[in-house]
Amino acid sequence: DGGITQSPKYLFRKEGQNVTLSCEQNLNHDAMYWYRQDPGQGLRLIYYSQIVNDFQKGDIAEGYSVSREKKESFPLTVTSAQKNPTAFYLCASSMRSGVAFNEQFFGPGTRLTVL
Amino acid sequence: GQQLNQSPQSMFIQEGEDVSMNCTSSSIFNTWLWYKQDPGEGPVLLIALYKAGELTSNGRLTAQFGITRKDSFLNISASIPSDVGIYFCAGQITSGTYKYIFGTGTRLKVLA
Numbered sequence: 001d002g003g004i005t006q007s008p009k010y011l012f013r014k015e016g017q018n019v020t021l022s023c024e025q026n027l028n029h030d031a032m033y034w035y036r037q038d039p040g041q042g043l044r045l046i047y048y049s050q051i052v053n054d055f056q057k058g059d060i061a062e063g064y065s066v067s068r069e070k071k072e073s074f075p076l077t078v079t080s081a082q083k084n085p086t087a088f089y090l091c092a093s094s095m096r097s098g099v100a101f102n103e104q105f106f107g108p109g110t111r112l113t114v115l
Numbered sequence: 116g117q118q119l120n121q122s123p124q125s126m127f128i129q130e131g132e133d134v135s136m137n138c139t140s141s142s143i144f145n146t147w148l149w150y151k152q153d154p155g156e157g158p159v160l161l162i163a164l165y166k167a168g169e170l171t172s173n174g175r176l177t178a179q180f181g182i183t184r185k186d187s188f189l190n191i192s193a194s195i196p197s198d199v200g201i202y203f204c205a206g207q208i209t210s211g212t213y214k215y216i217f218g219t220g221t222r223l224k225v226l227a
Contacts, residue, residue, distance in 0.1 A: 004157075006157075035217075040220075041219060041220075042119075042121075042203065042217045042218055042219040042220055043158075043203070043217040045214065048212075048214065056212070058214075088155075090157055090158070099211075099213075100145065100207070100213045101207075101213045103146070103148050103160055103163045104148070104160075104205070104215055105160060106150075106157035106158045106159070106160075107157050108156055108157045109155070109156065109157045111155070
């Protein structure tokens with residue numbers, strides 16, 4: 001089945017540790033995105049990548065890092081510099097259409113809890 | 116970061132009632148999307164709108180791309196208990212990044 005997978009579903013880490021969240025898509029989509037969602041709030045963009053080996057900061061990139069070495073993979077690292085990392089993290093992808101990008105499709109999310 | 120104004124923030128309705136929600140912005144958008152999110156899951160795309168004035172249906176759902184390109188509406192007819200969830204709008208900005216800006220969500224609860 002085509003889709004976006006995120007792993008793990010739940011992740012617990014001690015304060016001060018870096019942690020990497022996985023996002024894989026087999027939709028052959030060009031662009032991939034990471035969002036953070038806090039309770040009762042909308043989605044805030046962390047990082048996005050519109051082409052392999054290139055990525056851009058979103059609105060809340062501080063304390064996060066990403067890589068895009070393969071088209072199908074866009075892992076997110078939550079570093080110890082992120083002051084409030086406990087949140088629900090969503091990965092999305094979209095297909096390029098000319099100079100623009102089509103609608104975004106989301107993975108199931110990873111809930112990160114920092115103890 | 117920029118966010119859309121989505122209203123209402125939450126609503127309780129009786130099963131069988133119709134539901135309306137909307138998103139507004141001071142910016143114009145190329146595309147409007149509507150998503151539904153169940154607790155602990157990722158958002159699922161319901162409807163995509165690509166042209167000002169466009170009216171699109173998906174079963175009991177109908178959405179419209181506002182003529183000014185600054186707003187969009189979602190209607191759900193004859194609500195059922197499984198309509199419960201959070202509904203998000205998203206607008207695609209017209210600049211070179213073509214990022215999507217998301218609304219803050221409408222939390223819908225349906226009383227049987």
